[in-house]
Amino acid sequence: MYNYDTIDAEMLADRTAEFREQCARRLAGAITEEQFKPIRLKNGLYLQLHAYMLRIAIPYGTLNSAQMRMLAHVARTYDRGYGHFTTRTNLQLHWIKLRDAPDILAALAKVGLHAIQTSGNCIRNLTADPHAGATADEVDDPRVWAEAIRQWSTFHPEFSYLPRKFKIAVTGAPKDRAAVQVYDVGLRLHRDDDGALAFQVMVGGGLGRTPYLGQTIRERLPARYLLSYMQAVVRVYNRAGRRDNIHKQRIKILVSDLGAEEFARRVEAEWEASDKAAVDLPDTELARIRGAFAARGFESLPAVSPAFEAAKSENRAFARFARNNVAPHKQPGYGIVNVSLKAIGETPGDCSAEQMDLVADLAERFSLDEVRVAYEQNLILPHVRLDDLPQVWATLESAGLATPNIGLISDIIACPGLDYCALANARSIPIAQDIARRFEDPALAERIGELKIKISGCINACGHHHVGNIGILGVDKKGEEYYQISLGGSADDDASLAKILGPGLPAEGVTPAIDRIVEVYLRERREGERFIETYRRAGAEPFKEAVYAEAV
Amino acid sequence: MQRLFKLRAGEIAAAEDPYTTIEDDQDLPRGDVIVSLARFHREGEYLLDCCRQVGVRIAPDEAPESLAGEIGRLHLIALVFPKFRDGRSYSAARIVRDRLRFTGELRAVGEVFVDQGRFMARCGFDAFVPADASTPEQWTAATRRFRHVYQRASDDREPAFVEREKVA
Numbered sequence: 001m002y003n004y005d006t007i008d009a010e011m012l013a014d015r016t017a018e019f020r021e022q023c024a025r026r027l028a029g030a031i032t033e034e035q036f037k038p039i040r041l042k043n044g045l046y047l048q049l050h051a052y053m054l055r056i057a058i059p060y061g062t063l064n065s066a067q068m069r070m071l072a073h074v075a076r077t078y079d080r081g082y083g084h085f086t087t088r089t090n091l092q093l094h095w096i097k098l099r100d101a102p103d104i105l106a107a108l109a110k111v112g113l114h115a116i117q118t119s120g121n122c123i124r125n126l127t128a129d130p131h132a133g134a135t136a137d138e139v140d141d142p143r144v145w146a147e148a149i150r151q152w153s154t155f156h157p158e159f160s161y162l163p164r165k166f167k168i169a170v171t172g173a174p175k176d177r178a179a180v181q182v183y184d185v186g187l188r189l190h191r192d193d194d195g196a197l198a199f200q201v202m203v204g205g206g207l208g209r210t211p212y213l214g215q216t217i218r219e220r221l222p223a224r225y226l227l228s229y230m231q232a233v234v235r236v237y238n239r240a241g242r243r244d245n246i247h248k249q250r251i252k253i254l255v256s257d258l259g260a261e262e263f264a265r266r267v268e269a270e271w272e273a274s275d276k277a278a279v280d281l282p283d284t285e286l287a288r289i290r291g292a293f294a295a296r297g298f299e300s301l302p303a304v305s306p307a308f309e310a311a312k313s314e315n316r317a318f319a320r321f322a323r324n325n326v327a328p329h330k331q332p333g334y335g336i337v338n339v340s341l342k343a344i345g346e347t348p349g350d351c352s353a354e355q356m357d358l359v360a361d362l363a364e365r366f367s368l369d370e371v372r373v374a375y376e377q378n379l380i381l382p383h384v385r386l387d388d389l390p391q392v393w394a395t396l397e398s399a400g401l402a403t404p405n406i407g408l409i410s411d412i413i414a415c416p417g418l419d420y421c422a423l424a425n426a427r428s429i430p431i432a433q434d435i436a437r438r439f440e441d442p443a444l445a446e447r448i449g450e451l452k453i454k455i456s457g458c459i460n461a462c463g464h465h466h467v468g469n470i471g472i473l474g475v476d477k478k479g480e481e482y483y484q485i486s487l488g489g490s491a492d493d494d495a496s497l498a499k500i501l502g503p504g505l506p507a508e509g510v511t512p513a514i515d516r517i518v519e520v521y522l523r524e525r526r527e528g529e530r531f532i533e534t535y536r537r538a539g540a541e542p543f544k545e546a547v548y549a550e551a552v
Numbered sequence: 553m554q555r556l557f558k559l560r561a562g563e564i565a566a567a568e569d570p571y572t573t574i575e576d577d578q579d580l581p582r583g584d585v586i587v588s589l590a591r592f593h594r595e596g597e598y599l600l601d602c603c604r605q606v607g608v609r610i611a612p613d614e615a616p617e618s619l620a621g622e623i624g625r626l627h628l629i630a631l632v633f634p635k636f637r638d639g640r641s642y643s644a645a646r647i648v649r650d651r652l653r654f655t656g657e658l659r660a661v662g663e664v665f666v667d668q669g670r671f672m673a674r675c676g677f678d679a680f681v682p683a684d685a686s687t688p689e690q691w692t693a694a695t696r697r698f699r700h701v702y703q704r705a706s707d708d709r710e711p712a713f714v715e716r717e718k719v720a
Contacts, residue, residue, distance in 0.1 A: 007700045007712045014698045038637070039667065121637070151702040151712065157674035158646055158705065161639025238643045273651060278704045285713040 001062055001370060002147050002292040004112040011154070012109040015116060019043050020102035027099060042122070042160075044090075044115030045101055049422050052096040054104060055118040060128035060146040060170070061089035061373040065364040068371050070111045072356035078104050083356070085341060085349040087413055087464055088167070089127050089373040090118055094420050116154060121162045123153035123234065129171040129178045130372040133293060134382040136330035138172035140189045140197055144290045145226055146170045148281055152227050159234050163241035164249035166234065167206075179375055179491035181205050182467055184251045185233060186214045189223065197223035203233060203263065204255030207461035211497050212252045217264035224286070225271075228279040232271035236263070297368045298383070301333025305386035320404040320442055321393050335386050337367070339379040339396060340403040340411065344440045347429045348414040349377035358399045366392050377413055378406065408445040409453060409518070410436040413464055417457030417474060418481070424457035426474025426481035427507075431455055434511045439518075448518055451531040454489070467491035469532050470517060471498040472510060483510050487517070487543055488535045501540060502548050516546040557688050558657075559678040564669075564691040567679075571607055571628065586630055589614050592622075600625050609661070612640035616648050623652045631677075633662035642675045649676035649706040669694040676706030 004012070026036040033047075040046075044055035056071070063071075071091055075083045078100045079093040086092055096104070108114055118125050126149055128142040129135070149168060153159070159166075169180045172189040180186030186202035198220040205214030221229050237251045240258075255263045281289075312319040327336040339359060341349050351359075359379055363371045366388045372380035379401075384392055396402035405411045412435060415421065417428030432455055439445050454468030458475075465471030471486035482504035489498030505513055520542050525534045535543070558567040573586040580599075586607035587599065599606050600622075607628030610616050619626065629648055631641035641660070648654045659679035660672050666686035673695045680691065701709045 005716070007715060010699050011702070011712075014700075018697055121639075154702050155698065156703060157671040158642045159639070160671050161637055161642065161668075163639075235643050235646075239640055243638055243640075275650065281713055282717070284717055288716065 001064060002143070002289065008112065008151075009109070012112070012114050012116075015043075015114065016102065016105045016109050019105060023098060023102050038120070040101075041120045042117070043101075043105070044118030045096070045098075046119065047422075048094065048420055050420070051094065052098055052101070053420070054093045054096045054101060054115060055086075056083075056091045056093070056108060056113060056115050057118045057125035058089050058091060058113075058373050059125055059150050060132070060143050061130050061375075062128075062132075062143060063363075063371040063373070064111075064369050065360040065371070067111045067113055068356050068360035068363065070108060070113060072353040072360065074104050074107055075356065076353040081354075082350055082352045084347070084416060085351060085373055085377050085379070087375045087377060087415075087462060088125065089130075089375055090125060091373075092416070094416070119165075120160075121164050121166075122160050123149075123156060123162075123166045123168065126150060126153075126168040126170065127178055127183075127375060128169065129173055129176075130374040130380050131177055131327065131336055131382065132172060132372075133295065134329050134331075134334075134336050135173055135175075136328065137175055138189070139191050140172045140223075141290075141293050142170040142172040142178075142187075142189060143293050144286070145187070145189070145199075145223070147289050147292075148227060148286065149230065152230070152279075159238060162234070162238055163243050164246070164251075166237070166251065168230075174493065176491070176493040176495070177374070179464070179467065179495075181213045181495040182207055182211075182464070182491055183214060185230070187226075190220075192220045199223055199226060199229075201229065201233075204252040204260065206250050206252040207464060207466045208250065209247060209459045209461070210252065211461070211466040212256060213495050213497065215255060215260035217260060217267060224283075225276060225280055227281060228274060228276035229267075229271055231279050232267045232274060236266045236270055240266070295331075298331045298334070299385070301331075301385065301387075303332040305333060305389075308386040308389050311390040315390075317397075317404075318390060318393055320446070321397075321402055322389065324404040324408065324446065325402070325406045326389065329383070331383070333386055335384050335389060337381040337384045337389070337392060338374070338406040339381060339401050340405055341378050341401070342405055342411050342436065343400045343403045344410060344436045345433050346400070348412050348432050351379070355399050355401055358395065359401070362392055362395060375413075376406075376411060378411070404442055405445055407450045407452065409439045409448050409451045410445055412436060412453045412455060413468070414455040415457050415462035417455075417463075421457060423460055424474065425459075425476040426457050426483065428455045428457040428463055428472075428474060431472060431474075431483065431507065431510050435514055438511050438515060448522065449530060451518070451521075452490075453514070464491060465489075466497050467495065468498055469535070470514065475504055477504060481507055483507065485510070485513060485517075485547070487540060488532065490532055494532075499540060501544055513547045517543050520546045554681055556659075557680045557682060557691055559673060559680075559695070562692075562695075564680070564688045564695065566688050570605070573609065573630075584627070586628060589618070593618070596622060607657070607659070610641075610644060612638055612644065616644050616652065620652055623654050626654070626656055628657040628659060628679075629654060630659040630661045633660060633664055633668075636663040636665050636668055638663075642671060645672070645675040645677055646706050666690050666694050670697065674701070674705040674707045674709065 169183040188200040201218040202214030325338040367381040414428040414432040418424040456463035467489040486498035556569040584605040605627040609630040
């Protein structure tokens with residue numbers, strides 16, 4: 001993976017020094033909270049309900065073991081011994097003291113981590129396919145391009161005061177594991193007819209109060225022009241995007257108002273007029289970045305591991321884990337191991353310092369020193385030998401990290417909600433915990449199969465409820481927490497937006513409603529049909545009837 | 553009293569301001585003036601013929617591209633930041649420098665704070681009317697705080713990828 005060179009390290013050192021000085025001015029009372037707010041937000045520091053929250057960037061969801069250990073150290077030393085992995089593959093620490101923030105950033109900088117552009121109206125930390133470099137279905141490693149964008153967008157002088165935040169996701173595979181269609185810009189690598197690398201460029205996707213799927217403005221952008229084309233996209237947005245109403249300032253509104261065709265026309269005109277060579281990386285720099293991500297340390301192994309096969313037939317729990325949490329690797333004899341942060345009854349995405357240390361140890365010993373963060377709020381050990389899987393599983397199991405529920409009903413995405421967040425209308429975490437407990441039985445969960453529940457505590461949709469197979473949105477109804485249920489969303493390559501099923505329910509009505517929805521699915525489904533497919537075929541009616549029958 | 557800071561050879565220093573900014577309905581005074589884009593489009597020829605230096609003030613919702621024909625005759629362009637959070641004039645500055653090839657004074661006016669100074673300098677601004685109590689020394693320090701930059705902009709700083717090629 002990419003390791004920071006002297007220049008990258010000095011960028012972080014300079015940023016840390018600047019922020020230390022800014023914090024000192026605030027702590028001394030030289031500037032007000034109002035003046036300090038835009039400054040701290042540029043560094044991921046939010047003032048929440050109970051304390052400061054620090055959002056640490058994990059660029060394109062990639063960590064090495066030293067970085068993971070540093071996250072554990074910071075969580076232990078400056079917070080309450082745990083952190084929260086988010087749907088943007090960042091790590092949030094929710095109990096920070098302002099006076100510690102500069103020291104935390106200095107500690108993170110030692111291992112090439114930071115909180116740059118994890119908030120504010122700028123190009124945010126970007127996300128990528130967490131299976132990058134490990135999956136057989138990718139045409140190119142998206143991290144190469146993600147790192148190019150990371151550098152280009154860092155402290156970009158023209159794009160630090162955009163109308164609103166701006167998020168980019170990159171994938172190199174046809175199967176979408178990065179939800180690229182719900183991003184301000186989604187980039188999908190493919191090979192054009194001549195075999196050359198090209199990007200499909202999608203713009204204007206997003207969730208929040210007005211959800212949209214991204215629209216393709218270019219099917220085949222030659223990959224080497226990525227940065228100059230991005231400059232054109234962001235410049236058109238910066239100049240033309242609305243600035244008069246905070247709820248209408250994302251690029252999705254501009255694309256919707258202009259129409260994708262007109263937006264594309266403006267981007268193409270801007271791009272044609274620009275000096276591309278000044279922006280696009282020279283081949284030498286692209287090669288340097290590419291080299292950093294080249295596969296290293298793989299052994300030549302047979303595709304089948306007798307140890308792995310034997311363990312599966314001897315141990316049903318391990319077999320279940322292998323079925324649900326291990327994905328095929330491009331390298332024979334290896335697997336991609338999903339580490340579930342969705343233990344039944346726990347907070348989705350939360351990870352203790354001890355668990356982080358343990359995952360770091362496993363990564364170092366068994367996964368070529370790499371860990372990934374998936375937007376579903378789980379971790380991934382991307383390069384594990386099948387021979388080592390029984391041991392890796394046993395270690396994860398001992399730490400509560402081997403719940404065999406990836407993609408299943410208890411693998412729930414949930415935002416922090418009213419337990420932490422100043423914006424929330426309702427709690428998300430207890431709802432997720434309650435549903436997970438109802439479907440705790442792993443045999444039942446497996447029988448139900450792929451079913452993605454996503455919960456947001458307010459309309460800002462950090463929990464992606466618009467693209468949940470079952471989406472749950474917390475709303476405030478005259479001072480009480482109510483929950484609106486939607487069905488039929490997907491953030492995958494068959495992306496779609498969920499539709500509201502009916503009136504909101506009180507907290508205690510949510511799990512019974514999910515129960516009835518699942519019953520209808522199990523009754524209605526045809527051979528091999530996933531929940532989303534049954535819903536798309538059968539429509540909302542049978543589900544609606546089951547959920548609201550008693551109420552009427 | 554409005555102050556003016558100018559960037560010359562990497563140093564930001566206080567400077568005298570010979571220009572008078574005039575409103576659209578205001579009579580023309582003697583000497584150098586800054587007028588709105590609308591007034592310039594109306595009276596530009598007359599203004600330029602009157603042995604004075606002319607500057608044009610461009611609001612963020614106006615297109616500097618409309619000055620392309622006259623750019624060589626202008627001495628100053630002032631780009632407005634109505635709020636420091638309104639970043640449209642950064643893009644306008646880059647258009648003015650990179651595309652219109654304007655070489656005169658490019659001035660930042662409005663909510664102009666030292667915290668945004670390094671971004672403004674990188675986008676091609678070389679004159680600043682600060683709206684805070686900042687000093688020229690603080691402005692110079694702000695533009696030098698970062699030893700490296702990652703991308704080309706409208707200044708002459710070399711991006712990291714060029715630095716790396718030199719080392720290699």
